[in-house]
Amino acid sequence: MSHPLSTHAPAAAGPRVQTTAVELRSGLQMLLGEHVRLTVVLMRERIAGVDERTQATVVSVDRNADELSAVIGELYGKDAAASFGQLWAAHVRQLQDYAAGLVDRDEAAKQQARSRLQVTEGDIGRLLSSAVQAALTPEQVEDAIRMHVDTLLAQADAYAAKDWTRAYEVGRECFSHMLMTADVLAGPIAASQGLPVTELQAPRRLLQSALSRLLAEHMGLMVEAMRAAADRAPELQAATTTLNANTSELATAMRALYGDIAARRFLQVWAGHVEGLVAYATATAGGDEGARSSSGEALDRFAGEIGAFLSTATDGRLPAAELTAAVTAHDRDLTSLTDAWAAKDFSRAQELSASGYRHMFTLAETLAEAVGDEVAAGLPRGGAQTGGGGTVGES
Amino acid sequence: MDAAVEELGRLPDGTVDVPRQWQQVGWYAEGPRPGEAGPAVLLGHVDSKAGPAVFYRLRELRPGDRVEVVTATGAALGFVVRRVARYPKDEFPTDEVYLPTLRREVRLVTCGGTFDRGSGHYRDNVIAFAEAA
Numbered sequence: 001m002s003h004p005l006s007t008h009a010p011a012a013a014g015p016r017v018q019t020t021a022v023e024l025r026s027g028l029q030m031l032l033g034e035h036v037r038l039t040v041v042l043m044r045e046r047i048a049g050v051d052e053r054t055q056a057t058v059v060s061v062d063r064n065a066d067e068l069s070a071v072i073g074e075l076y077g078k079d080a081a082a083s084f085g086q087l088w089a090a091h092v093r094q095l096q097d098y099a100a101g102l103v104d105r106d107e108a109a110k111q112q113a114r115s116r117l118q119v120t121e122g123d124i125g126r127l128l129s130s131a132v133q134a135a136l137t138p139e140q141v142e143d144a145i146r147m148h149v150d151t152l153l154a155q156a157d158a159y160a161a162k163d164w165t166r167a168y169e170v171g172r173e174c175f176s177h178m179l180m181t182a183d184v185l186a187g188p189i190a191a192s193q194g195l196p197v198t199e200l201q202a203p204r205r206l207l208q209s210a211l212s213r214l215l216a217e218h219m220g221l222m223v224e225a226m227r228a229a230a231d232r233a234p235e236l237q238a239a240t241t242t243l244n245a246n247t248s249e250l251a252t253a254m255r256a257l258y259g260d261i262a263a264r265r266f267l268q269v270w271a272g273h274v275e276g277l278v279a280y281a282t283a284t285a286g287g288d289e290g291a292r293s294s295s296g297e298a299l300d301r302f303a304g305e306i307g308a309f310l311s312t313a314t315d316g317r318l319p320a321a322e323l324t325a326a327v328t329a330h331d332r333d334l335t336s337l338t339d340a341w342a343a344k345d346f347s348r349a350q351e352l353s354a355s356g357y358r359h360m361f362t363l364a365e366t367l368a369e370a371v372g373d374e375v376a377a378g379l380p381r382g383g384a385q386t387g388g389g390g391t392v393g394e395s
Numbered sequence: 396m397d398a399a400v401e402e403l404g405r406l407p408d409g410t411v412d413v414p415r416q417w418q419q420v421g422w423y424a425e426g427p428r429p430g431e432a433g434p435a436v437l438l439g440h441v442d443s444k445a446g447p448a449v450f451y452r453l454r455e456l457r458p459g460d461r462v463e464v465v466t467a468t469g470a471a472l473g474f475v476v477r478r479v480a481r482y483p484k485d486e487f488p489t490d491e492v493y494l495p496t497l498r499r500e501v502r503l504v505t506c507g508g509t510f511d512r513g514s515g516h517y518r519d520n521v522i523a524f525a526e527a528a
Binding site (some may be wrong): 202203204206207210252253255256257372375376378379380381382383384385386387388389390391392 | 405414431440444446482484493495512
């Protein structure tokens with residue numbers, strides 16, 4: 001097995017047999033979250049008419065759908081996988097139909113796509129509800145998928161209206177909602193497989209889940225902001241604002257874990273990391289070799305500082321050198337995919353984007369464990385002596 | 396019930412300190428404040444030799460009950476009880492109570508179970524877990 005901080009091996013592994021409820025949740029979060037980020041990109045590319053990238057995006061959307069079906073197959077068998085695969089493909093197709101309706105300003109086509117999406121929502125709701133033996137009602141699953149569809153369509157509407165701020169804000173909501181949905185689904189699915197589910201609520205595993213969302217969202221937004229910078233697109237400001245909101249949430253997590261001073265330090269080094277990456281994309285688009293090189297140096301410096309920060313935060317449980325290497329690998333994913341865009345190698349760009357995104361889930365797991373151990377070492381021991389009289393008399 | 400809050404730390408043996416007064420609530424000040432992300436831990440005695448203390452009725456809390464913490468600036472922070480459970484002190488769920496989370500939560504801790512006259516302490520703790528309303 002590869003070291004938990006190594007970059008690509010776990011990410012490339014794709015779906016695998018889920019042996020614990022926590023792994024199942026993490027796998028669902030990864031695949032459903034990826035579905036959101038890819039369909040958001042696909043719909044926006046359709047709307048913006050960026051045809052040259054779209055083929056690679058479609059391949060990724062289909063690959064993600066196949067992996068989701070494979071998970072359903074592992075859990076519930078071939079027939080369930082085939083039914084799910086058909087419904088999911090319809091869901092993706094109908095989302096694209098809606099985007100096409102937006103491009104053509106064809107209200108009837110949009111309405112038709114919306115109606116079909118609603119029918120598919122009901123079908124997926126019934127299928128998954130039956131799979132988890134009604135631990136979730138069809139309506140509960142359908143509601144979750146309806147919210148997913150509504151937010152996806154709302155961000156597409158805003159994008160088509162060039163309301164970038166709203167498009168990015170709603171896009172963020174959509175991602176966050178989908179990871180929450182994965183969380184809601186994980187318990188009943190795990191229970192339907194006879195897996196113990198109490199571990200899902202263990203504080204370290206909740207921390208892992210929260211860090212997964214924040215780090216995966218960071219990766220997705222980073223790709224979007226760098227793409228906007230590379231394209232010199234008018235949405236760059238909205239993309240970086242949304243990215244800053246994610247950074248701020250990560251800093252809030254650091255504050256909860258380590259207090260104000262550490263949170264401020266984290267914010268400083270993380271903001272440097274984000275700015276360095278956007279600067280790299282801008283310099284690449286402008287063919288400015290000097291700026292490319294200086295932003296690359298800045299990225300290496302911030303990778304070292306983030307590595308040192310996290311190593312100190314985990315009291316050396318994770319070595320600074322390995323953390324720095326993990327951040328550097330994350331930077332390389334993003335700078336290489338910018339280079340791949342520039343070289344019009346869009347398949348390569350998609351591969352880097354996917355592996356970088358998946359790596360965030362492994363990193364979240366490793367960090368949650370180390371952070372949990374470090375913080376736990378400083379917590380009060382044992383119970384509290386909060387009684388002195390013996391008057392309660394419970395037995 | 397309504398009570399003032401004092402700050403608490405850890406004792407030299409690593410256990411959490413407890414309020415000096417029977418009718419006072421203590422806040423574990425090495426953790427988050429109520430209203431910040433993470434579990435703010437509030438401790439109160441269940442009783443004294445003279446009778447009930449500030450958290451005497453904590454065990455009666457039920458999921459859905461509301462808890463309010465009023466800050467120094469007068470802001471009222473609402474929390475909703477999610478569960479109430481009793482644990483032997485030697486199996487105290489340290490992670491569940493103290494380990495940081497990214498949600499705004501409070502834990503209310505007192506004593507319960509049988510009273511050990513030899514040590515002068517209860518054997519269990521009763522803990523209410525609540526989240527921001």
